Amino acid sequence: MVLKNATILVIDDDVDVLTALRLLLKPLFKEVVTEKNPSNITSQIERTNYDIIILDMNFNGLVNTGNEGIFWLNKIRKQKPETSVILMTAYADIDLAIRGLKEGASDFLMKPWKNEKMIETISTILESKKSNTSKTKSLNSNSVEIIGESEVMNDVFVKLKKVAPTDANVLVLGENGTGKDLIARALHDNSNRRDKPFVKVDVGALTASLFESELFGYKKGAFTDAREDRKGRFEAANGGTLFLDEIGNIGLGQQVRLLTVLQNRQVTPLGSNEAIPIDIRLICATNIDPKTLADEKKFRKDLIYRINTVDITVPPLRERGTDITELSRHFVALYAEKYNKNPFTFDSGFISKLKKHDFPGNVRELQYVLERAVIMTDGSVLKPDDLVFSSIERSTSSTSLETKSLNLDDIEKNAILTVLEKNKGNVSKSAKELGITRAALYRRLEKYEL
Incomplete structure (x- = not known):
């Protein structure tokens, strides 16, 4: 709709x-x-x-x-x-x-x-x-595939394949918008618990007062307005997978309660003295830098060891190279179907403009940018002018002189993008400023699919 x-x-x-x-x-x-x-x-x-x-x-x-x-x-x-x-x-x-x-x-x-x-x-x-x-594919479908052929994503897929069939607790790391929830779902769908519940909780959004009642449940009369018994998320996920998103945002007091449950493998609902055994596979996710998690003033190390048998880092979009092309094709086709439009083709500069953007919002931002483009264009060819980035997005674009990666290919690619932007796409001027021939610059443009 x-x-x-x-x-x-x-x-x-x-x-x-x-x-x-x-x-x-x-x-x-x-x-x-x-x-x-x-x-x-x-x-x-x-x-x-x-x-x-x-x-x-x-x-x-x-x-x-x-x-x-x-x-x-x-x-x-x-x-x-x-x-x-x-x-x-x-x-x-x-x-x-x-x-x-x-x-x-x-x-x-x-x-x-x-x-x-x-x-x-x-x-x-x-x-x-x-x-x-209708048969329209839903963006929120659990079957949405994880798209990527870059080396960094292949590393993620290798880990997924090895870890998913086990019951090992997994910590998924990555920036906002990289698709940590998809990784969590893929771990569950490829595990021996795939036919059991998959329960997601955004623990970072829970207040201290709601944390225990939401996760561990409560008995009728445990507190004001507790009018009936209610299962917590741990009990609801029994036999399956519990996904705790934004785990890095919970306080030390909440960490202690969580650690106790994970150690004892049982929960005690509020207002009850009876412990309930639980059998869950735990997956956690956070966008917080691992170095911050290692600070015991903010996060208990004993809890990290419990939740982090294996960690999977989802790379930001800017490090995924050619994946942006495949992702763009996927999302454009998806939104063309969603909005009942004919299939689109890309103008030569369309992907180039996308690759010049740093995408601080990662895949989620790319998704929204392409949805806007599909909605607003009147033709069947998507052109660079159809891409509109907000001022917030542009402020952190990779056209900035700051180079975030020290990888030599990334440095060279960013240098080329910066000079081309400066010279408004003039190849001759850009090649001269870079100190290489036009032919050499064209080879590098082809190498980086620019």
Whole structure:
């Protein structure tokens, strides 16, 4: 489902929330309707078939105080069962939100929300809805392949092949956007646990108060609003794989609790004295430099040894050489199908412009850049002008004089790119400035596929 064709209804009794969401979502979607009074939900959804409803969990009314969101969720599900509902809640109401998921909500978000997370959640739901009604390949499919033929990626594949069939704990390292979650999923899908649960937790986003209840579960009455027993993520992943993302962001207190569970291979839910045995394969990921993890003031070494039987470093896109060409073909074909466009070809300068960019956001950034290009172009040939990088992206582009890699090929490639950029693509001037002949420069352009 194309974002621009989607309609959204936002229901919240806070006018400031409605205004903020309308300003955020209006440029991205076909229609964004806001409603302050939840009593009007029935008439609203009777008049219009909304693709997504964003529903606050608490209102100032007297309907099931504390459970208003559940009440109205059930109303919506009964009247329009095909409509996806995203619940919005404060941290104090997380148990209600989880109950909402059981009642049929598609997802929930915490207040205050992050704009990027809000848009990502909506997009994921729309993609899922489309995949259920067509054969369009979903970007969020677990079967998305890891593309790459570069030497650094071949090293990753070799490790994957050796490690996946084992039960060894794995620490996946790499910058944001490199695809650490895909590596984690590939480890699970190629393991002996592939038919068991794969449970992902962004532990870096959990507050200290939520960490234990989310991971280890709790018993009814363990704390205020603990109205029923709830399994933690460890227990939910029993027999399968538990993927703890952003492990480097948890505090020392949380590290101690995690270490205890991993040593004893059992969890004790909050409010219980009974330990539950667990059998999981643990995969962790972080974008934090290993040197920082080695600082005992920030991360316990005994925990590192527990989670890091084997480490796999996912290289940044700028170090993957010709992979950018294959990735570009893959994403362009994917988005051409998604947006019902004819297949695209590349102008000679299209890939060259991509390779000049440093891609600080890595594969994720490349993906979004190419999606914009596919959406905005009117023809069937993608040209350099179809590539638009944001000011943030351009500020860290490889056209900078700073050379991040000390590899000789990388240094030479970056020097060529810098001089070509300076001379606006003039080969003769660039060759003269580099101190080589035109023929020598052409050979190097061919070598680096520039």
